[in-house]
Amino acid sequence: MAPIHEFADADFTVRSWLDGTTFRVNRAKLGDGSHVFRDMFSCCDSNAGEANSQVLDLHEPGSALAVLLRLLHEPPPPPAQYLLEPIGEKVNTQLPVRYDAATAIPLPVLRLLLCLADKYALDPTVLESLGAHLLAHAPGDALTVYGLSLTLDMPYIASESSQYIVPLDWYSAEETKVIPSVPDYHNILRLQTFRVKALQDVLLREELFPHGYGRCSTHNASAESAWERTRLILASKIETNTDVAGEMESLVYIFQSCPTCSKAFTAAVQMLAYKCRRVPRRLDQLPSDC
Template sequence: MSWSIFQCQDPDFSVRSAPDNITFGVSRHAMQRSEVFRDMFSLCEQEPGNSPEAPDAEGPNVVDLHEPADVLAILLRILHEPPKPPEEIVSDPPELDSYVKKYNEATVIPLPLLELVLLHLVDKYLLDESITRVLEQHLLAHAASNGLRVYSFAVANGMSKVANKASHYVLPMAQYTLQDVRCIPTVKAYHDIVRLQDFRVQALRDLLLKEDIFPHGYGACQPHAESTPTTWDTRRKALLARIETGSDIAWEMSSLVETFRDCKTCQKACIAAVDMLAYKCRRIPKTLEKLPSGYLE
C-alpha cells in the first residue's frame, strides 16, 4: 500500500497542494472528519453564492493547503479511509502476560509514517478522536520492537497512556547508545525508565532469593533433602548476577526440571516452584503507572 497515492471515486470538492500545484478531488463528508475542514465548510455554507456542486479547479470549491502533495495525500487517505486497528495475533493458548501482544505486520502502519501523521497532521487539522485513538494503537503496536522510540515519541507528544504501556518494552538502558537515548525528550522521562527498571531488577532478585524448591519443607524428598535444595540454590545464585528488567527468571529456572527427571518427587516440587515464580513475576510492575505511589517522585 502506497500512502502517498490518493484518489477519490466521487469527489464534490477539491484541495490543492500549494507547493506542488497538484489538485485532489475529495469528498466533503470525509473531509469533515477534521474539525478544521468541518468549520471551513460550515463558514462557506453561510456565505452567499457558494454551492456544493462538483468541483471546479478554478472555482470556489477549491482550497489551497500549504502541504507537499505526498503529505497531503496521506492526510486525505486517512480522512477518506480511516485506518482500522492493527490486527492482533491471538496465541493458542493465550499469553499469560497480557502486555505481550503480537500483530500482523501487514496491518500495522509503518512507524515513520505514524510519527509524521501524529506529530504534524493530527493536531494541525484536528482529526477526530476516533481516528487519533486508532493511530495511537498502531503506534503502540511498534513498542515491542521499538520500545524506546515509541516511549520517547509518546512522552514528547503528551500521549501518556501510550508512553506508560511502551515503558514495558524499553530495553535495559545500558544497552542503548548515546545516540539512542538522545530521543528521550526530558530528564524526568529518562529517570522514570531507570527507576522502573531498577525496581523490577530488585524485585526479581528478591523474589528469586525467597522462592525455595521445598518451601518450609513442604513436598520435601527425604533421599534428596539436601542435594536438591543445594542444586536449586546454586542455579538461582548464578542467575542473580544476570537478571535484567526483562528477565524471565521462571523460564531460566525451569531448566532444572529436566535435571530432576530421575526423581519424580523432586521434579514435581521443581515444577511447582517454577510455576509459583512465574505467577509472582507477573505481579511485579511492568509499566510506570503500576509502580508504588510516590516511587517516581
C-alpha cells in the same frame, strides 16, 4: 494542474500552497473526520463572499496532503490482533505480542500520519486505530514508540510501550535521543530499577521446599544446594527483561530423575512465574512512592 488523485464523491478541491498539487475530495468526509477542517468550513461558510469557494489552499507539500486526505477518506483498520491464550500453567513470563506487526502501518509512514492527525485534530476513532498500529511496533522498537507517543501526547501508548523497553544501558546515546525529556528518561529508569529489585526479591524468597513441604528425603540436600546456588548467580544478573522463571527452569535436568524432586521443582518454578508476573512492568503500574 490536473488533480493527483480524485476520491469517490468528490465535490471540493484541496490544493498544496507549496507545490500546487491539487486533490479532488469529498468535503463532508473532511469535515466529519477533522475538527480543523470543520472549523475552516464553518468559518468560510459564515462569510457570504467565500461561501462559494470550492478550493482550499493548505500550507502542506502534496505528498503530505496525499497521506492526510487518504486517511480521512479511507481510515485504516487496526492491525490484526493475535488471539492470546490464557497463561494457565505456562512458566514463561515473557511479554506476549498483541498485534501482528506485519499488518501494521510502517513506522516512517505512521510517524507522518500521527503528526498530521495531531495537527488537524482528527476524529478520535482514527486516532485510536493509528494508536493500535503504533503499539504493534512496540515489541520490536519500544523506545521509538515510547518517544513518539510522548511527543504526540498519547500517555496510554507510552505506558504500554514502556514494558517492552530493554535495559536503557543497552541503547546508544543516539538511540535514546528519541525520548523527549529528562523526566521521561528518568521514568523508564525508575521503572527498570524497581523491576530488577522486585524480581531479585521474589527469586531470593522462593524456596524449593517451602516450610519443608514436598521435601525429598533422599536428595534433599543436593536439590536445595542446586536451587540455592543457581538463584544466587541469577539474582546478580537480573535485568528488567529477564525471564526469571524461565532461567530457573533450566535446572529441570537435575531433578527429572526423582519424581518427588521433580514435583517440588515444577511447583516452585510455577510459583516463581506467578509472582514475577505480578511485578509491575508498565509505567502506570509503578508505585508513586518508589
